[in-house]
Amino acid sequence: MSITKKALSFDIGGTKTIYAIIDEFGNFITEKTKIPTPDSAGQILEMFKNISCEHADDIDAVTISTAGAVNIDNTKVCSSTPNLPSGYPDLNFKEITDKKVFVENDANCAVWAEHACGAAxxxxxxxxxxxxxxxxxxxxxxxxxxxxxxxxxxxxxxxxxxxxxxxxxxxxxxxxxxxxxxxxxxxxxxxxxxxxxxxxxxxxxxxxxxxxxxxxxxxxxxxxxxxxxxxxxxxxxxxxxxxxxxxxxxxxxxxxxxxxxxxxxxxxxxxxxxxxxxxxxxxxxxxRTGNDAGMIGAAILGLRESGL
Amino acid sequence: MSITKKALSFDIGGTKTIYAIIDEFGNFITEKTKIPTPDSAGQILEMFKNISCEHADDIDAVTISTAGAVNIDNTKVCSSTPNLPSGYPDLNFKEITDKKVFVENDANCAVWAEHACGAAxxxxxxxxxxxxxxxxxxxxxxxxxxxxxxxxxxxxxxxxxxxxxxxxxxxxxxxxxxxxxxxxxxxxxxxxxxxxxxxxxxxxxxxxxxxxxxxxxxxxxxxxxxxxxxxxxxxxxxxxxxxxxxxxxxxxxxxxxxxxxxxxxxxxxxxxxxxxxxxxxxxxxxxRTGNDAGMIGAAILGLRESGL
CATH class of the missing domain: 3.30.420.40 (ATPase, nucleotide binding domain)
Structure with missing residues (x-):
């Protein structure tokens, strides 16, 4: 594994989930993949698990940009998320992988992406x-x-x-x-x-x-x-x-x-x-970072700013 | 000098200036003194100098809670201050004393006082x-x-x-x-x-x-x-x-x-x-810190939070 850290970074939305491997500087290491967001919270966790397992050898962390308020430890959604299935805020994201997992609100990820490598x-x-x-x-x-x-x-x-x-x-x-x-x-x-x-x-x-x-x-x-x-x-x-x-x-x-x-x-x-x-x-x-802002911001925050 | 740091802390207002020696935990070491704010910027600087000189042996820093925006280095007022004499924002507070000088906006001082030893x-x-x-x-x-x-x-x-x-x-x-x-x-x-x-x-x-x-x-x-x-x-x-x-x-x-x-x-x-x-x-x-909030906050911020 190279010295530059890499995250498998997800942006989960009400209808679709996008993911890619992104390095700590915001560079895409893989192409983006777009898949439908599953209908239940359990299936969402399975999706995260399966994709993380598949890429385990190539990454240092799994990072997730999500709707809703995220707790101060960046491990859990702690507000309602109207566009995502019931039970979603109760998910234990730590179960996804043995790697470190970092969750952050999508707007926070987006402003961080703009700050790190966008208009700001x-x-x-x-x-x-x-x-x-x-x-x-x-x-x-x-x-x-x-x-x-x-x-x-x-x-x-x-x-x-x-x-x-x-x-x-x-x-x-x-x-x-x-x-x-x-x-x-x-x-x-x-x-x-x-x-x-x-x-x-x-x-x-x-x-x-x-x-x-x-x-x-x-x-x-x-x-x-x-x-x-x-x-x-x-x-x-x-x-x-x-x-x-x-x-x-x-x-x-x-x-x-x-x-x-x-x-x-x-x-x-x-x-x-x-x-x-x-x-x-x-x-x-x-x-400037457009639709990728959430994924990019989550990856940079998770890899560089939180000491993951 | 004891290990607990102490500041000569001023709260400068349009009509009156209050000062006291306050320690890094917000405790008053001396009574407050209230004097009229001088009519010109030059006289304000002289006032700061004279009082600082008088207490030089007892303090680690001079801290000032002031109206107006203060620069990021906490050394200079950088906005207009309608209730203070013209020329006030141009004052070089560093000239007051050989001790360290810390200037901060009065509202910032006040919220810090409440955070350090008040309602918050x-x-x-x-x-x-x-x-x-x-x-x-x-x-x-x-x-x-x-x-x-x-x-x-x-x-x-x-x-x-x-x-x-x-x-x-x-x-x-x-x-x-x-x-x-x-x-x-x-x-x-x-x-x-x-x-x-x-x-x-x-x-x-x-x-x-x-x-x-x-x-x-x-x-x-x-x-x-x-x-x-x-x-x-x-x-x-x-x-x-x-x-x-x-x-x-x-x-x-x-x-x-x-x-x-x-x-x-x-x-x-x-x-x-x-x-x-x-x-x-x-x-x-x-x-809870009332009219002393500015002085207390300036002292604590200047002594503890800014590495003075």
Whole structure:
């Protein structure tokens, strides 16, 4: 075995699980393999066991990027994980292999990947927000992950951006940032604006009874005025939450990731936030490690930062 | 000199400066002395020099708790400090003495004092909010201060709790948390509610054209319905911002400090936040180190945590 350490690194999602062997610097040693996530917790553990056994001779550790809060010892999921089978948080990941096993929350893995070899390389104070169906986040303070008391920190999607119970979130609470500034938020804005804005009558979207994020982004690309108005309001909601986070963390860089994150206008956000924040100007960049962020971050954290 | 290290520790404010010799465990070795803060930056430096010289034989370091962001080396103020004379941020604190000099932001000192020997003793993940004329904050993640890229983190007073430019803050921006949930916020709420709420007509405050925080808190103590309504709205605004911060930091404990902080109902906030947050339940307590927090925290940080 060479001196450079290697991990078999998994990214487990609700529908698919991806894995590869990745070294401690974030380099892929094997191609990625994508398989369906099994339907039961027991089968998930078996999957981890079988694949780990197969690669045992080539690795120093098994690392897992997962949804949910992970305990402080990085051994166990300790929150509910709505998209994964019941029983998943009770799994004893130590059973997977005789090698060391390292588990970390996917957003924490992703911000670490960006810090180690992505858009935030070289930066010790980093904030990442992930805009998708909801909003997630991760943060690094002076080179250390902010994990919180029980590994659940950076639940930024649940920060409120109104204080008067204006809009119900899919979680049942009111005015969560993610009900305004995620993909779901973009659709909410379009639905509300369709009822009030004059531009809707002549919009490319005028015959829609529902709006997909795809419809709206397409409309923006086509110069549709209604779609642009919706998009600008969405950017403004991203701004409102993000300027708060910048004031809270005083980061050197904000990395925006996620399926919807790629549509956010980072240049405009950077300008607006640096005009409005009370802290030192920040750089705002799109993520670079893409869909591999979880696997890469888990491998680097597990091999290098936790003394595995 | 004994083995226990001692600091001459200053807390410099806009009108007065307090100092005492404090040991590395936060114990006062001398009584506190309170003097007016000089009117010019040059005189402030002279004051530090003279007092340090006087106590030189009894101390290992000079530590200063100050308004403003402090650089990462803890040697220099690196932001504007509106309540202190112009030129203050340019002072070279190293000139004060031949001993080691340690400078830190007052909110960071205060949260460290609470962590070391106050309400958050024994807790490694702590959030403090300071409710006064404005709102400040400090946070500790896994036993380390969150200082940010340029020492300006935890500007929580500038987090927005509305996204529709509803109320102008004294800073010129809109919808800063501190314009709703500080002492200034309490007065803003009373002024607005006096125009709309029926209870004002029979209130103890009905003849007031302006409201001091003292009037409102007095009214609450006297069972005045209007004052209670104002106070409940104030608590609700504290809640809105604080539940976001709890979701962001996942702290073990929130410490509430500051002149207005003592009026906040920590029991009610704890119950409401633990009902609403998406992270592990948190304890919410009032600060215990009071007005000495800055001096104590500066001394402990300067003597023990920075390798002085």
């Amino acid at each position: 390389k070289g930066c010790k104070n980093v904030l990442m927000i992930t805009l998708g169906t909801g909003i997630g986040g991760g943060a690094i303070s002076n080179g250390k992950l902010i994990r919180g008391y029980t590994g659940a920190a950076l639940e930024v999607g649940s920060v409120k951006i109104f204080a008067d119970r204006r809009q119900k979130c899919t979680c049942g609470r009111y005015d969560c940032w993610e009900s305004y500034a995620s993909g779901t938020g973009l659709k909410n804005i379009a639905a509300a604006m369709a009822k009030t804005e004059e531009e809707f009558k002549n919009s490319l979207l005028k015959d829609n009874s529902e709006f997909s994020t795809f419809d709206i982004i397409n409309g923006v690309d086509a110069g549709d005025k209604f779609s642009l108005k919706v998009f600008n309001q969405w950017q403004d909601y991203i701004f409102t939450g993000l300027v708060g986070l910048v004031n809270i963390f005083n980061p050197e860089i904000v990395v925006i990731s996620g399926g919807m994150g790629k549509f956010a206008d980072a240049v405009q956000l950077e300008e607006k936030i640096n005009h409005e924040s009370v802290v030192t100007p920040v750089k705002i960049k799109h993520a | 003793k024994g807790c490694k993940n702590v959030l403090m909010i300071t409710l006064g004329t404005g709102i400040g904050g400090g946070a500790i993640s896994n036993g380390k201060l969150i200082r940010g890229y340029t020492g300006a983190a935890l500007e929580v007073g500038s987090v927005k709790i509305f996204a529709d430019r509803r109320q102008k803050c004294t800073c010129g921006r809109y919808d800063c948390w501190e314009s709703y949930a500080s002492g200034t916020g309490l007065k803003n709420i009373a002024a607005a509610m006096a125009k709309t709420e029926e209870e004002f007509k029979n209130s103890l405050l009905k003849d007031n054209s302006e409201f001091s925080t003292f009037d409102i808190i007095n009214g609450v103590d006297a069972g005045d319905k209007f004052s209670l309504k104002v106070f409940n709205q104030w608590q609700d605004y504290i809640f809105t911002g604080l539940v976001g911060l709890v979701n962001i930091f996942n702290p073990e404990i929130v410490v509430i400090s500051g002149g207005m902080g003592k009026f906040a109902d920590a029991v009610q906030l704890e119950e409401k936040i633990n009902h609403e947050s998406v992270v592990t339940p948190v304890k919410i307590k009032h600060a």
